[in-house]
Amino acid sequence: NWAKTSRGLDSTAGTTASIAIVRNRKLYTGHVGDSAIVLGCRDTREQSRDLWHAQALTVEHKPSNPKERERIERAGGSLMRKGGVYRVVWRRPAQSSGADSSPQQQQQRQLFESVPFLAVARSLGDLWSYDKNSSEFHVSPEPDVQCINLDYSKHKCLILGSDGLWNMVAPDSAVEMVHICERSTENKVFTDPDVPQNFFYNPSGSLVQMAMQRWMRADLRADNITALVVMLDPPGRPMSQLRSEQRDLTLARLGLQRESP
Structure with missing residues (x-):
């Protein structure tokens, strides 16, 4: 909710x-x-x-930590460098024009963009990082x-x-x-x-x-x-x-x- x-x-x-x-x-x-x-x-x-x-x-x-990188990739996530810093990638529905551009319709058509988003590997929140396939968060809340x-x-x-x-x-x-x-x-x-x-x-x-x-x-x-x-x-x-x-x-x-x- x-x-x-x-x-x-x-x-x-x-x-x-x-x-x-x-x-x-x-x-x-x-x-x-x-x-x-x-x-x-x-x-x-x-x-x-x-x-x-x-x-x-x-x-x-940090995503650059080998232990964190392995965990992220095992959960189905990935990393990208931005400004010389490794970030957890947000694979989000791409913006497009047209009447059928809702996130749900884009997901059905598999229109996604990979965004180097977050420079920490664990946090509280960051619900965008939840992976439905692995049922895990790429940005883990586990302390x-x-x-x-x-x-x-x-x-x-x-x-x-x-x-x-x-x-x-x-x-x-x-x-x-x-x-x-x-x-x-x-x-x-x-x-x-x-x-x-x-x-x-x-x-x-x-x-x-x-x-x-x-x-x-x-x-x-x-x-x-x-x-x-x-x-x-x-x-x-x-x-x-x-x-x-x-x-x-x-x-x-x-x-x-x-x-x-």
């Missing part, structure tokens, strides 16, 4: 999707498309330097899923982002930006009595700004940029409470008076 296009064809609407669930010291992820998930990890071998690095948790579902055990002494943050972010910002650079925001927030809150206790430098906003600036410097039209950062606090007392106590101790040591509420 999904709405058809203006030509009466199956819907071309679709989206990538990435999801992360943290429960009982485990991280569950699932994704379709090219919106990646990155885990920020502290280098436990360099305790004194507090270095963070990125661990990619997802692999982009890749995994579960990893969390070590809160090592695992520090999660970054979920669209390709508008990752096309311009490398995973290690993104994790470093989150780390900088975290350290800058603590330094500001712990040393400035005039700053509200809930003050923070927004790492998600910082990542979006970084990506946008790089798109502009490259003189390219920016793709949509979405970034979501989740800090992985260890179980126990809330981080806000621990920071409040640390703030009081630090300000007292510096001889500064905390702002009265």
Whole structure:
């Protein structure tokens, strides 16, 4: 019952999707498309330097990936290059003039055109890619899923982002930006009595700004940029409470008076 296009064809609407669930010291992820998930990890071998690095948790579902190409062709689909990029082909009824030009009549006469359409191999939606012969989607909605055990002494943050972010910002650079925001927030809150206790430098906003600036410097039209950062606090007392106590101790040591509420 999904709405058809203006030509009466199956819907071309679709989206990538990435999801992360943290429960009982485990991280569950699932994704379709090219919106990646990155885990920020502290280098436990360099305790004194507090270095963070990125661990990619997802692999982009691109048509150029041999595994995806094989699946698409097995389902009856094909790929074509457009602008140097492999795309999933939409075999759609060709437009023609005349009274008998409805999609149903064209299908009976087998008048089709092959259009290099989509640059991702999996998504939610994209009903146009359903193959009635194989009963499968060329653009698959089936996600890749995994579960990893969390070590809160090592695992520090999660970054979920669209390709508008990752096309311009490398995973290690993104994790470093989150780390900088975290350290800058603590330094500001712990040393400035005039700053509200809930003050923070927004790492998600910082990542979006970084990506946008790089798109502009490259003189390219920016793709949509979405970034979501989740800090992985260890179980126990809330981080806000621990920071409040640390703030009081630090300000007292510096001889500064905390702002009265």
